[in-house]
Amino acid sequence: MTGNSRRQFLKAGATGALAAVSASALRAQTGKRPNIIWIVSEDNNPFIGAYGDKLAHTPNIDALAREGVLYRNAFSNAPVCAPSRFGILTGVLPEACAPAHHMRSDAKAAGILPTYPDLLRKAGYYVTNNVKTDYNCDIDPKAIWDDSSTKAHWKNRPAGKPFMAVFNLMTTHESQNFKKVPGKVTPEAVRVPAYLPDTPAIRQDIASYYNLMEVMDGQVGKFLAELDEAGLSEDTIVFYYSDNGGVLPRSKRYCYDSGLRCALVVRLPKKWAHLSPVAAGGEVKAPVSFIDLAPTVLSLAGAPIPAVMQGKAFLGSAAAAPGKWAFGMRNRMDERYDFVRTVSDGRWRYVRNYMPHLPLMQNQAFAWLAKGYQDIDRLRREGQLTPLQRSLFEERPYEELYDTQEDPDETVNLAKRPEQAARMAEMRRALDRHMLAINDNGFIPEDSRLEGYVPSRVAGAYPLRRLMALGQVAAQGDRRKAPILRAALADSNEVVRFWGATGFAVQGAWGEDLQRLRRLATSDPMQQVRVAACDALARSGASAEACLQLAALLEPGTPDRVRLQALNVLTRMGPAAFPALPQIAALTTVDDEYLPNAARYLKLVLEGQYDPSVPIFDLDALRRKNPTSGPSAA
Numbered sequence: 078m079t080g081n082s083r084r085q086f087l088k089a090g091a092t093g094a095l096a097a098v099s100a101s102a103l104r105a106q107t108g109k110r111p112n113i114i115w116i117v118s119e120d121n122n123p124f125i126g127a128y129g130d131k132l133a134h135t136p137n138i139d140a141l142a143r144e145g146v147l148y149r150n151a152f153s154n155a156p157v158c159a160p161s162r163f164g165i166l167t168g169v170l171p172e173a174c175a176p177a178h179h180m181r182s183d184a185k186a187a188g189i190l191p192t193y194p195d196l197l198r199k200a201g202y203y204v205t206n207n208v209k210t211d212y213n214c215d216i217d218p219k220a221i222w223d224d225s226s227t228k229a230h231w232k233n234r235p236a237g238k239p240f241m242a243v244f245n246l247m248t249t250h251e252s253q254n255f256k257k258v259p260g261k262v263t264p265e266a267v268r269v270p271a272y273l274p275d276t277p278a279i280r281q282d283i284a285s286y287y288n289l290m291e292v293m294d295g296q297v298g299k300f301l302a303e304l305d306e307a308g309l310s311e312d313t314i315v316f317y318y319s320d321n322g323g324v325l326p327r328s329k330r331y332c333y334d335s336g337l338r339c340a341l342v343v344r345l346p347k348k349w350a351h352l353s354p355v356a357a358g359g360e361v362k363a364p365v366s367f368i369d370l371a372p373t374v375l376s377l378a379g380a381p382i383p384a385v386m387q388g389k390a391f392l393g394s395a396a397a398a399p400g401k402w403a404f405g406m407r408n409r410m411d412e413r414y415d416f417v418r419t420v421s422d423g424r425w426r427y428v429r430n431y432m433p434h435l436p437l438m439q440n441q442a443f444a445w446l447a448k449g450y451q452d453i454d455r456l457r458r459e460g461q462l463t464p465l466q467r468s469l470f471e472e473r474p475y476e477e478l479y480d481t482q483e484d485p486d487e488t489v490n491l492a493k494r495p496e497q498a499a500r501m502a503e504m505r506r507a508l509d510r511h512m513l514a515i516n517d518n519g520f521i522p523e524d525s526r527l528e529g530y531v532p533s534r535v536a537g538a539y540p541l542r543r544l545m546a547l548g549q550v551a552a553q554g555d556r557r558k559a560p561i562l563r564a565a566l567a568d569s570n571e572v573v574r575f576w577g578a579t580g581f582a583v584q585g586a587w588g589e590d591l592q593r594l595r596r597l598a599t600s601d602p603m604q605q606v607r608v609a610a611c612d613a614l615a616r617s618g619a620s621a622e623a624c625l626q627l628a629a630l631l632e633p634g635t636p637d638r639v640r641l642q643a644l645n646v647l648t649r650m651g652p653a654a655f656p657a658l659p660q661i662a663a664l665t666t667v668d669d670e671y672l673p674n675a676a677r678y679l680k681l682v683l684e685g686q687y688d689p690s691v692p693i694f695d696l697d698a699l700r701r702k703n704p705t706s707g708p709s710a711a
Contacts, residue, residue, distance in 0.1 A: 145344030150423030156336030168371030168386030260288025363399030551580030
């Protein structure tokens with residue numbers, strides 16, 4: 078895209094989108110706008126009394142819900158913090174601005190997408206963030222906040238200015254659950270989901286998490302007390318929410334309710350009660366998701382909502398009618414790749430796996446620091462898991478459907494039940510429309526030149542509708558449709574070729590298709606296509622050839638994310654990856670957040686030394702590198 082074209086695009090699509098959706102001007106003379114506080118906890122489902130959890134000890138959040146509005150079906154748009162926080166910050170879904178949908182990345186958003194704190198500051202608010210950012214993009218926190226630091230607080234505002242203050246509580250972060258946390262909830266009292274083995278370590282992880290929630294609730298109470306002591310409670314709208322779902326195995330990072338369902342409570346003082354369609358003490362059952370937070374806070378402040386924002390305000394002067402759907406996604410999580418899209422109406426959850434040949438649960442060094450993950454992996458290796466539990470490590474169906482009311486653990490897939498055909502059709506259509514509307518970048522291999530809000534929207538560059546159809550063919554594994562994949566292998570568009578090769582990785586290849594894949598694996602101009610072709614070769618019985626090409630892609634000079642993709646394929650190849658061991662070993666010490674973890678794991682497996690209880694992730698090194706920002710692998 079030329080510089081002139083890019084400027085025209087930005088003017089029409091982003092900067093020019095700052096026109097208000099409401100005709101009202103900034104209604105905000107000093108003293109006539111609400112103060113706003115967001116209290117954000119890390120990594121938790123609603124283990125909260127107000128949500129009906131009888132084990133929870135959360136008196137402060139419970140009281141906040143009695144005085145405010147409880148959102149019964151609130152969801153993050155990604156089951157992990159960095160992509161979720163990108164959407165909260167910009168009001169644009171991370172999968173609409175690759176690589177923001179990967180955990181973790183540096184998407185190009187500065188000067189392209191507006192942010193709610195910058196818009197509030199321009200509208201006259203004093204805006205502070207204490208302290209976590211983790212925005213998954215190149216936006217500089219210092220450029221959008223009046224203060225983003227450990228000392229940031231509304232108390233430091235200039236006289237007479239309304240404030241919007243964010244407080245991020247690390248108390249319930251995944252890393253805090255790596256050790257035993259004593260408290261009122263004991264391991265004997267908890268319920269273990271059916272998809273997890275009932276072991277002492279898993280019970281302790283669950284109990285510890287309840288106890289961390291109680292500690293966090295006390296911190297929420299202190300923030301509320303500060304407002305009371307300053308005489309500001311009647312002038313301040315308070316939000317409490319968690320940034321994504323919980324941290325137990327098959328929760329955080331996974332596209333089920335356990336990874337996406339969150340708490341959201343909002344208290345509006347009497348003088349601002351007219352900004353809520355629901356009275357104090359009430360609840361909202363219609364689904365909301367965190368992509369709605371940015372337009373909502375702008376609506377409450379009476380500030381313009383950029384048209385580029387993809388959510389809808391649920392409070393304030395620009396509040397929209399309740400929607401029917403909440404959407405979620407999963408792509409690379411730490412060092413492991415995947416591609417999942419999901420939609421929920423609050424009760425029913427539809428899940429679409431675009432790479433069903435990948436197991437749901439793959440070793441992730443940071444997550445495996447938890448004793449629960451170590452237990453389930455150990456039992457898998459010993460052959461002691463139930464079929465349901467073992468399925469976490471196996472290939473998946475293309476589609477899943479769960480009734481979360483009758484089956485809260487989401488273990489009974491109803492997708493093929495005849496009585497669910499109409500519901501499946503409706504939810505498929507809803508997801509398809511959504512993906513097209515936001516220009517979902519999920520089909521673009523990481524580190525492609527087509528990634529990004531701007532490049533992916535250049536006319537003809539990213540044929541999303543065609544790719545969605547091709548991705549469906551690829552994921553369904555129907556060998557009768559091999560001619561469609563075959564044609565894709567010869568396409569001029571690199572993403573189309575990638576998905577043709579991925580389709581053969583799902584269903585296998587033979588005959589002339591193997592020859593076509595060999596040519597792609599050795600000579601395609603896009604290295605990510607070579608990796609996908611090697612994946613297809615390995616799954617079609619040509620592992621030795623695949624290993625040779627993948628080993629070459631691990632060498633210095635190959636982009637790190639391409640090397641990570643190659644490592645993932647080698648990991649799935651098992652012992653057939655042994656000839657690449659020298660190249661794998663060389664990556665165990667490179668300076669990258671994820672390559673060493675993936676390489677250490679594979680090296681240990683190939684050498685017969687892997688033990689789930691022995692840490693692969695160097696947590697101390699991470700703390701030395703990021704002493705104030707919290708665990709980077711969150």
